[in-house]
Amino acid sequence: MQNQNLLTREFSGGETPKSFNPVSLDVLPYCGAVCGIILLAYETNPLWSPTLIFSALLTVGFIGFIFARQKSALRSKINLIEKITAQKEELKFDNLIKDSSDITAIFRVDGVSLFLSPSIRNVLGYNHKVSVGTQSFDFIHPDDVETIKHSYQKAFEDPEYVFTHEFRYKHLNGTWRVLEGVGRQYCDENGKVIGILHNSHDITERKQVEKQLRNYTHKLEQSNRELQEFAYVASHDLQEPLRKVQAFGDRLEKKCAAQLTDEGRDYINRMRSAANRMQNLINDLLTFSRVSTKTQPFQPVDLKKIAEEVVSDLEIRIEQTVGRVEIGELPTLDADALQMRQLFQNLIGNALKFHRADENPVVRIFAETVSTNGASFVLNGEEMEIGGNEDFCRIIVEDNGIGFDEKYLDRIFTVFQRLHGRTEYEGSGIGLAVCRKIVERHGGQITAAGKPGVGATFFIDLPLAQEDMNIHETKC
Numbered sequence: 001m002q003n004q005n006l007l008t009r010e011f012s013g014g015e016t017p018k019s020f021n022p023v024s025l026d027v028l029p030y031c032g033a034v035c036g037i038i039l040l041a042y043e044t045n046p047l048w049s050p051t052l053i054f055s056a057l058l059t060v061g062f063i064g065f066i067f068a069r070q071k072s073a074l075r076s077k078i079n080l081i082e083k084i085t086a087q088k089e090e091l092k093f094d095n096l097i098k099d100s101s102d103i104t105a106i107f108r109v110d111g112v113s114l115f116l117s118p119s120i121r122n123v124l125g126y127n128h129k130v131s132v133g134t135q136s137f138d139f140i141h142p143d144d145v146e147t148i149k150h151s152y153q154k155a156f157e158d159p160e161y162v163f164t165h166e167f168r169y170k171h172l173n174g175t176w177r178v179l180e181g182v183g184r185q186y187c188d189e190n191g192k193v194i195g196i197l198h199n200s201h202d203i204t205e206r207k208q209v210e211k212q213l214r215n216y217t218h219k220l221e222q223s224n225r226e227l228q229e230f231a232y233v234a235s236h237d238l239q240e241p242l243r244k245v246q247a248f249g250d251r252l253e254k255k256c257a258a259q260l261t262d263e264g265r266d267y268i269n270r271m272r273s274a275a276n277r278m279q280n281l282i283n284d285l286l287t288f289s290r291v292s293t294k295t296q297p298f299q300p301v302d303l304k305k306i307a308e309e310v311v312s313d314l315e316i317r318i319e320q321t322v323g324r325v326e327i328g329e330l331p332t333l334d335a336d337a338l339q340m341r342q343l344f345q346n347l348i349g350n351a352l353k354f355h356r357a358d359e360n361p362v363v364r365i366f367a368e369t370v371s372t373n374g375a376s377f378v379l380n381g382e383e384m385e386i387g388g389n390e391d392f393c394r395i396i397v398e399d400n401g402i403g404f405d406e407k408y409l410d411r412i413f414t415v416f417q418r419l420h421g422r423t424e425y426e427g428s429g430i431g432l433a434v435c436r437k438i439v440e441r442h443g444g445q446i447t448a449a450g451k452p453g454v455g456a457t458f459f460i461d462l463p464l465a466q467e468d469m470n471i472h473e474t475k476c
Helices: 002-012 022-043 050-099 120-124 142-157 204-235 239-255 262-293 303-313 315-321 337-353 406-412 431-441
Strands: 102-107 113-116 162-170 176-187 193-202 299-302 324-327 332-335 362-372 375-379 382-386 390-399 445-451 455-463
Touching (some): 102 120, 120 176, 239 262, 315 337, 332 337, 332 455, 337 362, 337 390, 337 431, 337 455, 406 445, 431 445
Antiparallel strands (some): 102 193, 162 176, 176 193, 299 332, 390 455, 445 455
16 A cells, blocks of 8 residues: 555665556557548549648547547546545555554564554554654563564565564553564565564453463362362361261260260260261262362263162152152263262252152153353453353253242352251251252253242253363363
């Protein structure tokens, strides 16, 4: 465009040569006609009077004059149209590079700027006209200068060489911006090497997000290591003294039962009950931690078969509650089979446990295919989305039990959060927290709906296929 033409004229030593205009050939037929009339008059001279010859030549000349005027006017209109079109294109190009987030520049091999697009003001704060002729290497971070210099020299020598770099450039306000640049040799229309054509884009925000993600990943890995250490301590160091408390409580009751008063036996029972609850809490915490630390690779799992096996394991509880579990169609998907078994066992077990006293429990399990838009998370105040347009299955587990008030929806999936007293229903309140963790490990989501005295329904969305079988594993 205009800037490029100016650069080309400046570095080629003058105006570019004008192209040959084929319209100038239109005058040849007219000249031929004039010569033909003159030759005809010469050959038929006896038949022509001087007045007739003069009239013919005058007529031909007048026609030629009109033809020349029309041709000149046509050429002027064509030139005007071409000029207006060129100006529109140049204006469009100038507006484009002015508002662009990319910086287009031409540098000499020694780093002196020959051309800078107006967009440099948007990105780095500098005026492109004032900055032309400055040494760009003075604004590049000292740790990045040598790499840029080497790439410029290599591109200047090799017309096929194209380089890509990330480098830091000083903003007008003194801060460092991270730019991603692509450059190569730049020549004029005669093939003379002018310098290096360089296009760069500001990626500072992207690098900041990448750094935050690395920090989050590091914290997650550290948290996972701490969880593994806790699991080891809970499974070894905490279990042993607890077993001693239980053992000595049993011995005290057996050997000293005669000497104990009713109050003393009550104390022993309370101590043993507390020790048993502590044992259950430790076991439940181990179960919760092993969702992430003791995992199996994802492989195709038949959920209907898993559900049937869980119902078989819960046969005694189903008989005790005079309940019924109905299993509908369930898909085969990529999952950890042991964790799918644990998921169904917790959900079905809860449905049987939290039943109404005046009605036998009925649990229905079935699935349907849904399409989701992917998962989302908030980073730096901005909502980020991943995945999307994948086939998910929605597993539905519904019961006719005691239900719950939906204002407590967030609490029911939290560790040790109970909506009912320990005397009403057994358990530590960790089962649904384990379910949530299993579902999230599989890249899914779990939620619930309920109404007190009517029942509860749990919705579990799981992907049918895992693109990377270990994508949700945390490597430490």
